Amino acid sequence: MDLVDRLLDGDRRALARAITLTENEDPLAGDLAAAVFPHTGRARTLGVTGPPGVGKSTVVDGLVHLERATGRRVGVVAVDPTSPFSGGAILGDRIRMRRGASDPGVFIRSLATRGHLGGLSWHTGSVVRLLDAAGFDTILIETVGAGQAEVEIMRYAVTTIVILVPGLGDEVQAIKAGILEIADILVVNKADREGADGLVRELEATLELGAGSAASWKPPVLKTVATADRGLDAVLAAAHDHYLYLESSGSLQARLERELNAEVRGLVRDLAGRAALDWARSAGAWDSALSEVLARRTDPRSAAAGLVTRFLGRVQRKSRP
Numbered sequence: 001m002d003l004v005d006r007l008l009d010g011d012r013r014a015l016a017r018a019i020t021l022t023e024n025e026d027p028l029a030g031d032l033a034a035a036v037f038p039h040t041g042r043a044r045t046l047g048v049t050g051p052p053g054v055g056k057s058t059v060v061d062g063l064v065h066l067e068r069a070t071g072r073r074v075g076v077v078a079v080d081p082t083s084p085f086s087g088g089a090i091l092g093d094r095i096r097m098r099r100g101a102s103d104p105g106v107f108i109r110s111l112a113t114r115g116h117l118g119g120l121s122w123h124t125g126s127v128v129r130l131l132d133a134a135g136f137d138t139i140l141i142e143t144v145g146a147g148q149a150e151v152e153i154m155r156y157a158v159t160t161i162v163i164l165v166p167g168l169g170d171e172v173q174a175i176k177a178g179i180l181e182i183a184d185i186l187v188v189n190k191a192d193r194e195g196a197d198g199l200v201r202e203l204e205a206t207l208e209l210g211a212g213s214a215a216s217w218k219p220p221v222l223k224t225v226a227t228a229d230r231g232l233d234a235v236l237a238a239a240h241d242h243y244l245y246l247e248s249s250g251s252l253q254a255r256l257e258r259e260l261n262a263e264v265r266g267l268v269r270d271l272a273g274r275a276a277l278d279w280a281r282s283a284g285a286w287d288s289a290l291s292e293v294l295a296r297r298t299d300p301r302s303a304a305a306g307l308v309t310r311f312l313g314r315v316q317r318k319s320r321p
């Protein structure tokens with residue numbers, strides 16, 4: 001497919017077109033995903049989430065700027081599970097960047113719900129892979145906190161940065177429960193406002209309560225003033241440390257395997273139900289299919305389709321008189 005070749009060459013128009021096909025769930029999107037999959041797995045993904053208006057886009061903009069200064073190419077996917085508009089005024093405003101808009105080393109795209117959240121989540125994963133295949137070194141995923149949605153979407157980020165600000169009040173209590181669990185790095189933005197130190201202490205105390213074993217990653221709590229680019233270099237350094245931690249502890253590989261396993265499992269279940277899944281596991285077909293995916297020789301959809309085809313063939317043979 002010519003589109004794939006151009007995308008792999010880093011052609012921005014091809015990339016934009018591929019994303020649109022994916023977003024529209026065009027019949028070509030599956031082929032596209034299959035064709036680019038072997039060329040993925042290189043980019044580093046960084047998620048930025050938190051309640052509305054805490055400064056996510058400003059932080060993302062600052063991080064893009066820092067990454068560009070080291071020559072890395074950066075893709076930004078802004079995901080808004082709360083808005084049904086795509087590329088419209090609301091979302092456009094959400095991701096307005098101060099810098100980088102005309103930099104060829106930066107590619108920004110927004111995604112919004114068109115129906116169900118599951119679709120949005122799938123789009124996000126697919127778009128991240130397209131950016132990865134197109135040669136972007138760092139992919140930032142911004143999503144506005146909206147309960148389960150950001151948890152789903154942050155699956156695609158290796159490192160998740162959760163942003164809070166002083167003065168959120170009761171909201172912090174609610175946020176703490178769910179969102180802190182997915183935070184690898186906590187940022188108290190708008191530290192130019194009163195109450196930042198108090199919030200840092202409060203978050204540190206909460207993290208202390210839920211602290212795991214001595215060997216596990218302890219999310220740092222960092223203060224930033226994103227509008228003044230203050231503290232963002234420390235955020236990026238922490239993200240780097242987190243990545244190295246995952247890599248050296250073997251968690252990065254384990255995590256990747258878990259994600260791809262879950263993806264193929266979900267696809268098989270969607271295509272042919274639980275029985276197909278049970279069969280694949282018991283017949284030993286699962287392990288070989290999955291190892292092909294892990295080696296990036298087969299994409300998750302093709303692997304799932306292959307398993308389902310074998311399962312259905314078996315069902316047909318059995319039901320023949």
Ligand SMILES: Nc1nc2c(ncn2[C@@H]2O[C@H](COP(=O)(O)OP(=O)(O)OP(=O)(O)O)[C@@H](O)[C@H]2O)c(=O)[nH]1
Nearest residue numbers: 052053054055056057058094144189190225226227
């Ligand atoms: N005082 C202060 N204001 C900030 C800081 N960071 C961002 N802001 C302001 O906060 C407002 C919201 O910033 P955004 O970056 O758009 O926030 P967001 O979290 O992306 O917003 P949504 O995507 O709509 O949820 C803007 O007016 C920013 O200029 C900061 O560190 N200090």
Ligand SMILES: [Mg+2]
Nearest residue numbers: 056057094095
């Ligand atoms: Mg925003």
